[in-house]
Amino acid sequence: MATIGRPAPWQVWTVCGALVIVAYYLLPAGGIERGLLYPALSASCTLAILAGIRRTTTA
Numbered sequence: 001m002a003t004i005g006r007p008a009p010w011q012v013w014t015v016c017g018a019l020v021i022v023a024y025y026l027l028p029a030g031g032i033e034r035g036l037l038y039p040a041l042s043a044s045c046t047l048a049i050l051a052g053i054r055r056t057t058t059a
Contacts, residue, residue, distance in 0.1 A: 013048055
């Protein structure tokens with residue numbers, strides 16, 4: 001649980017994800033940068049989902 005003045009982890013992930021998506025659309029279409037950013041965005045989403053599953057799974 002987040003304390004006052006400190007954002008929760010999900011808030012940080014949401015802001016970072018939104019910034020990466022905006023950066024993706026600001027890159028020129030068909031460029032190598034856009035081609036590299038898309039798989040990196042997908043991988044980070046997958047890792048965030050796996051981390052959330054691991055954190056909420058009870059042993």
